[in-house]
Amino acid sequence: MNLTQRDQILDLLMTIEEGLDYASKNTRDKAGVMLNDCNNGLFFLQNLLQEHHAIHQCIQEAIHILNSDIPSRKTNELFISDIYRTKESIGTIKEIVVNKLDVELEVLFLPYKASMWDSLESIYTEAQADPNCKCYVVPIPYYEKNEHGEIIKFCYEGNEFPNDVAITPFELYNLEERKPDIVYIHNPYDQYNKLTMVNPNYFSDVLAQYTKMLVYVPYYVAGSIESVAFQLLPSFKNVNKIITQSSALTNTYLSSGVDSEKLLTLGSPKIDAMVTLHNRDSELTWYWEKMIENKKVILFNTGIADLLATSMWLERIEEIVSHFLNLKDYVLIWRPHPLTEVTLNTMRPNIKKNFLALKDKINQSSNIIIDKSSNVYTAVNISDALISDYSSIMLQYIVTGKPILSVVDEEMTREGRNYFSDYLGCYFTNEGVTVADFIDILEKDKDYKKENRVNRFKRSITNPDGNSGSIIYNKIKTELINKHFTVSEKG
Incomplete structure (x- = not known):
C-alpha cells in the first residue's frame, strides 16, 4: 500500500x-x-x-x-x-x-528521451536501493513537430535505456488507478516546446491530478544568462518541487516569481553521472576500438543553443572537422545534440542540405566518428579532451578534469552575466586559443588551467561530489512523509 x-x-x-x-x-x-x-x-x-x-x-x-x-x-x-x-x-x-500499517512509497519516473535519463538516474538508483520503495520507470511517448508546429512523427525510446533499468511500458501503467506518491519529470514544456511534445496524457496539469508530489528535475546543467530572471513555463505552477543545481539558479527562479517553497537547491544528477564515470559501462564497438587504437581521442560536442543563436554555427563545425581530417594521430568523436536534425528541419531549414553534406564527408573519413548513441558517457570515458559549444556536456565535462576548449561567443564570458555554474576556467576560442593551440596543450600535457577550472566549477554547484541524487531522493521522501503525517494528525 x-x-x-x-x-x-x-x-x-x-x-x-x-x-x-x-x-x-x-x-x-x-x-x-x-x-x-x-x-x-x-x-x-x-x-x-x-x-x-x-x-x-x-x-x-x-x-x-x-x-x-x-x-x-x-x-x-x-x-x-x-x-x-x-x-x-x-x-x-x-x-x-x-x-502500524506497512506503507511502501510508489515512485514513478517519466523520462521521454533516453539520452536525458542521466538527469534522473542517480535519484532512481537511490529509490531502487530503498526497501520501502517501489519504483517504476515509464518512458513516455513524444512527438516531433514541423516548422508550423504540426505533429509529424511519433517517437518512443523505451528500448534505448540502459539494461539495468527496469522499464515498464506506458500502456501498462495506469496513473489514475495507481496514483503514485512521487512523480519525477525532466520535461517541463507540455505543449509549449517548438521541437517536440510529450503525449498530452503526461502534461504537468494531468500528472498533478494523480500525485501529491510532482518533481521537476532539469534535463540540463544551466550555465549562464544575461538577465537576473527568465520567463516562467506554465508547468511550474503545477509541480510541487523544482530541483536547482545552485543558489544562483534558485535566486533567479525567485526573481522570476517562483514560490520559495517549491525550490530545493540540491544539485544535479547530471553531475553525479559524470562524477561516477568510472562505474559506467564503456563497452566499445569493434569499429570504435579499432579506430581509436594508439590515438588521442577528442570529443567534439555541439548543442542546440548555438545552433539557434549563432549564424556561423555550421561554418564553425566545418572548420573544426577540417582541422582533424589532417590529424591522423587523433580521432574526433562528433556528438551532435540528439535533436539537431529536428531543430534544423523546424528552425534552420536553410542549412540542412549543407549539414547533411558535411555528415557524408565525415562518414567517408578514417578518423572521425559521429556518435548517435543515447549514452554520451562512452565517448566521454575514452576521450582525452573536449571541444564544445555552449551545452550541458561542456559543463558536466569540467568534473572529469580533462581539458576543454569552449567555442562560444564573447558575450558568454562577460563579467556581468548571471552564472549558474562557473565555466570560466575553460580555454576559449574567443580569447584567442585556437584548435591548434589546444592540440599543443594536449601534446605537451600542460593543462595549466585544470585546478582552477575544476575548483571554480565545484564551488559554484551544490553537492558537486556525486551524491546529489541521494540527497534529492531522501529530501523529497522526507517532505512527502511529513506532509502526509501532518494531514493525518489534523484529521
Whole structure:
C-alpha cells in the first residue's frame, strides 16, 4: 500500500466520523440514513483490509455497535453512548493505520528521451536501493513537430535505456488507478516546446491530478544568462518541487516569481553521472576500438543553443572537422545534440542540405566518428579532451578534469552575466586559443588551467561530489512523509 492509498483510507474514516457526529445531532430518521451510510463505509474498509487482523477486528466491533439495535428504539442516552463507542473504535483504527500499517512509497519516473535519463538516474538508483520503495520507470511517448508546429512523427525510446533499468511500458501503467506518491519529470514544456511534445496524457496539469508530489528535475546543467530572471513555463505552477543545481539558479527562479517553497537547491544528477564515470559501462564497438587504437581521442560536442543563436554555427563545425581530417594521430568523436536534425528541419531549414553534406564527408573519413548513441558517457570515458559549444556536456565535462576548449561567443564570458555554474576556467576560442593551440596543450600535457577550472566549477554547484541524487531522493521522501503525517494528525 502506498501513502496515497493510506490517506484515502484515513479520509474515509474521517468522513465516517463526521457522519457519526451528524447522526448524534439530528432526528432519529435522519440519523438512521446517515448511520446506514457509515455502515456501508465500514463494510467497504472491512473487505479492503481483511488481511490486517487488528484493523479488521476493530472494524467488526464498530459495525457490531452500530447494528446492535435500531436507532429509533434506543433511549437517547444509549444512542449517544453507542455513537461515542463507535467513534472510539474508529480512532483506534486510525491509530493502527497511521502507525502500524506497512506503507511502501510508489515512485514513478517519466523520462521521454533516453539520452536525458542521466538527469534522473542517480535519484532512481537511490529509490531502487530503498526497501520501502517501489519504483517504476515509464518512458513516455513524444512527438516531433514541423516548422508550423504540426505533429509529424511519433517517437518512443523505451528500448534505448540502459539494461539495468527496469522499464515498464506506458500502456501498462495506469496513473489514475495507481496514483503514485512521487512523480519525477525532466520535461517541463507540455505543449509549449517548438521541437517536440510529450503525449498530452503526461502534461504537468494531468500528472498533478494523480500525485501529491510532482518533481521537476532539469534535463540540463544551466550555465549562464544575461538577465537576473527568465520567463516562467506554465508547468511550474503545477509541480510541487523544482530541483536547482545552485543558489544562483534558485535566486533567479525567485526573481522570476517562483514560490520559495517549491525550490530545493540540491544539485544535479547530471553531475553525479559524470562524477561516477568510472562505474559506467564503456563497452566499445569493434569499429570504435579499432579506430581509436594508439590515438588521442577528442570529443567534439555541439548543442542546440548555438545552433539557434549563432549564424556561423555550421561554418564553425566545418572548420573544426577540417582541422582533424589532417590529424591522423587523433580521432574526433562528433556528438551532435540528439535533436539537431529536428531543430534544423523546424528552425534552420536553410542549412540542412549543407549539414547533411558535411555528415557524408565525415562518414567517408578514417578518423572521425559521429556518435548517435543515447549514452554520451562512452565517448566521454575514452576521450582525452573536449571541444564544445555552449551545452550541458561542456559543463558536466569540467568534473572529469580533462581539458576543454569552449567555442562560444564573447558575450558568454562577460563579467556581468548571471552564472549558474562557473565555466570560466575553460580555454576559449574567443580569447584567442585556437584548435591548434589546444592540440599543443594536449601534446605537451600542460593543462595549466585544470585546478582552477575544476575548483571554480565545484564551488559554484551544490553537492558537486556525486551524491546529489541521494540527497534529492531522501529530501523529497522526507517532505512527502511529513506532509502526509501532518494531514493525518489534523484529521
